Amino acid sequence: xxxxxxxxxxxxxxxxxxxxxxxxxxxxxxxxxxxxxxxxxxxxxxxxxxxxxxxxxxxxxxxxxxxxxxxxxxxxxxxxxxxxxxxxxxxxxxxxxxxxxxxxxxxxxxxxxxxxxxxxxxxxxxxxxxxxxxxxxxxxxxxxxxxxxxxxxxxxxxxxxxxxxxxxxxxxxxxxxxxxxxxxxxxxxxxxxxxxxxxxxxxxxxxxxxxxxxxxxxxxxxxxxxxxxxxxxxxxxxxxxxxxxxxxxxxxxxxxxxxxxxxxxxxxxxxxxxxxxxxxxxxxxxxxxxxxx
Amino acid sequence: xxxxxxxxxxxxxxxxxxxxxxxxxxxxxxxxxxxxxxxxxxxxxxxxxxxxxxxxxxxxxxxxxxxxxxxxxxxxxxxxxxxxxxxxxxxxxxxxxxxxxxxxxxxxxxxxxxxxxxxxxxxxxxxxxxxxxxxxxxxxxxxxxxxxxxxxxxxxxxxxxxxxxxxxxxxxxxxxxxxxxxxxxxxxxxxxxxxxxxxxxxxxxxxxxxxxxxxxxxxxxxxxxxxxxxxxxxxxxxxxxxxxxxxxxxxxxxxxxxxxxxxxxxxxxxxxxxxxxxxxxxxxxxxxxxxxxxxxxxxxxxxxxxxxxxxxxxxxxxxxxxxxxxxxxxxxxxxxxxxxxxxxxxxxxxxxxxxxxxxxxxxxxxxx
Numbered sequence: 001x002x003x004x005x006x007x008x009x010x011x012x013x014x015x016x017x018x019x020x021x022x023x024x025x026x027x028x029x030x031x032x033x034x035x036x037x038x039x040x041x042x043x044x045x046x047x048x049x050x051x052x053x054x055x056x057x058x059x060x061x062x063x064x065x066x067x068x069x070x071x072x073x074x075x076x077x078x079x080x081x082x083x084x085x086x087x088x089x090x091x092x093x094x095x096x097x098x099x100x101x102x103x104x105x106x107x108x109x110x111x112x113x114x115x116x117x118x119x120x121x122x123x124x125x126x127x128x129x130x131x132x133x134x135x136x137x138x139x140x141x142x143x144x145x146x147x148x149x150x151x152x153x154x155x156x157x158x159x160x161x162x163x164x165x166x167x168x169x170x171x172x173x174x175x176x177x178x179x180x181x182x183x184x185x186x187x188x189x190x191x192x193x194x195x196x197x198x199x200x201x202x203x204x205x206x207x208x209x210x211x212x213x214x215x216x217x218x219x220x221x222x223x224x225x226x227x228x229x230x231x232x233x234x235x236x237x238x239x240x241x242x243x244x245x246x247x248x249x250x251x252x253x254x255x256x257x258x259x260x261x262x263x264x265x266x267x268x269x270x271x272x273x274x275x276x277x278x279x280x281x282x283x284x285x286x287x288x289x290x291x292x293x
Numbered sequence: 294x295x296x297x298x299x300x301x302x303x304x305x306x307x308x309x310x311x312x313x314x315x316x317x318x319x320x321x322x323x324x325x326x327x328x329x330x331x332x333x334x335x336x337x338x339x340x341x342x343x344x345x346x347x348x349x350x351x352x353x354x355x356x357x358x359x360x361x362x363x364x365x366x367x368x369x370x371x372x373x374x375x376x377x378x379x380x381x382x383x384x385x386x387x388x389x390x391x392x393x394x395x396x397x398x399x400x401x402x403x404x405x406x407x408x409x410x411x412x413x414x415x416x417x418x419x420x421x422x423x424x425x426x427x428x429x430x431x432x433x434x435x436x437x438x439x440x441x442x443x444x445x446x447x448x449x450x451x452x453x454x455x456x457x458x459x460x461x462x463x464x465x466x467x468x469x470x471x472x473x474x475x476x477x478x479x480x481x482x483x484x485x486x487x488x489x490x491x492x493x494x495x496x497x498x499x500x501x502x503x504x505x506x507x508x509x510x511x512x513x514x515x516x517x518x519x520x521x522x523x524x525x526x527x528x529x530x531x532x533x534x535x536x537x538x539x540x541x542x543x544x545x546x547x548x549x550x551x552x553x554x555x556x557x558x559x560x561x562x563x564x565x566x567x568x569x570x571x572x573x574x575x576x577x578x579x580x581x582x583x584x585x586x587x588x589x590x591x592x593x594x595x596x597x598x599x600x601x602x603x604x605x606x607x608x609x610x611x612x613x614x615x616x617x618x619x620x621x622x623x624x625x626x627x628x629x630x631x632x633x634x635x636x637x638x639x640x641x642x643x644x645x646x647x648x649x650x651x652x653x654x655x656x657x658x659x660x661x
Contacts, residue, residue: 191391192366201380
């Protein structure tokens with residue numbers, strides 16, 4: 001039997017490889033096509049868009065649409081492009097991602113290593129937070145923000161995102177910390193380390209893979225969020241997703257497809273960037289963290 | 294005042310009593326082993342000494358100081374864990390010095406201690422590695438090094454050898470013993486391995502069901518077990534239990550045994566069974582106390598010869614274990630390979646009467 005299968009798999013495995021790569025190429029092309037159309041359209045002039053077909057390769061490349069989308073396209077009555085809103089989103093995402101990740105880590109640490117009475121009930125209740133749709137909390141949250149005097153402010157929006165993200169980050173960290181042996185914490189306790197010392201010196205350095213997961217998740221969620229952005233922020237403080245919507249839906253004059261496409265890509269770039277950069281750390285973190293306690 | 298005193302300590306989780314009144318007292322420099330089957334409460338007791346687990350009632354003293362309500366870091370203890378629990382993110386040097394660092398020991402002093410400990414345990418060439426780059430035996434050494442670095446009043450070992458393979462375990466066992474003899478430290482050591490307990494301990498506490506069944510020196514436990522559990526737990530192969538009847542042998546008392554080649558009577562050396570003629574008792578005798586005929590012992594009245602029928606023999610190399618059915622119970626006897634008889638044959642066995650112990654078959658407590 002072994003002599004049988006020794007030579008036959010060779011030819012069939014080559015065929016199999018061709019088949020698999022063929023399928024992968026087709027699927028990859030299918031998924032890349034919209035992005036390709038976006039990039040092509042964003043570097044064409046309006047003249048070329050009107051005359052050419054949707055997927056034709058641009059004859060001359062121009063970045064006018066990009067600079068317009070960035071600095072002078074109209075989002076409603078305002079005509080200063082996406083730049084301001086882009087930085088709004090950056091200032092929104094930076095504190096929310098870091099605070100919700102940090103609190104999630106702290107929660108996970110407490111839930112797994114400092115078990116208190118009712119921890120399980122607490123965790124289950126927190127878990128429900130993962131399943132609550134955005135729409136459900138809009139009204140209560142609006143009332144709360146109004147009560148706190150934070151309605152329509154960036155601080156208010158930051159708070160909403162932190163609270164909403166906490167359920168997810170806690171879940172991530174809790175499940176990660178469950179696999180870290182309790183003896184590690186006990187050893188540190190006997191060595192004389194306290195609650196926060198153990199957290200900083202032992203738990204956090206071990207958490208890099210899950211920190212990356214949490215950051216990717218939270219960054220994508222919050223950067224791409226539209227609903228909270230449109231409901232809980234106003235005017236100048238709106239995030240880029242809301243501005244993009246306004247830009248594309250502004251109905252005065254000609255529909256500038258190249259500017260719309262450039263704007264959409266600008267809005268999507270940071271998440272792509274995070275995936276590319278953090279993805280690498282993610283793999284590194286996984287191999288570095290592959291240590292039995 | 295002892296180095297460790299445990300007074301009437303109880304522990305319950307809700308309605309389940311895990312420890313029911315434990316009393317142990319050891320002197321400074323003694324090696325105490327807590328041994329027992331899994332679930333006997335030995336690890337719980339160790340965690341309570343460490344302060345990782347609270348106690349329900351009773352009192353624990355370390356070096357004459359009641360530590361019931363002290364957190365682990367203030368108890369002056371160090372602990373070696375079963376899984377070693379080395380900090381994966383730190384190199385070996387920092388693993389050993391972490392406790393010193395927290396206690397604000399000056400850096401130069403830390404370095405001196407790390408060097409001293411690592412050369413003692415022969416891990417000096419590993420100091421810059423991460424725990425993941427070490428083998429099981431090396432991790433074990435580092436875990437011990439971490440405990441040694443702090444020089445506490447009490448060392449706690451929680452089944453430190455159970456994750457090592459058999460050969461390494463024997464080596465490390467010897468090394469721990471040497472270390473203890475050299476440093477004269479007080480150690481509390483948890484294991485489920487009775488050989489580890491016998492070889493290492495100054496004092497052993499055999500535990501079962503949250504109760505200390507017997508507390509004493511290895512020799513005491515081996516020769517004078519308090520009940521059938523301790524008798525059966527310590528020693529390998531374990532002690533033989535033969536149900537038999539107390540009979541009169543003229544002016545002596547004896548027990549009657551049928552070894553498959555006619556019944557015989559063994560005189561009882563202890564006076565405790567004098568008034569119990571006719572009663573059923575459980576005779577306990579260790580395998581090495583029922584042997585082939587040894588000529589030099591023939592003159593000694595403590596040795597008694599009797600004919601038995603061999604059921605099976607098992608050569609182990611140095612000895613051959615002979616299995617004989619006595620009063621229906623399977624009895625292991627130790628013989629030299631030369632004098633062992635084949636199955637079915639009769640063999641003259643020599644009983645050491647001075648090492649026979651008797652238990653109540655119902656309560657399993659020692660009678661004599």
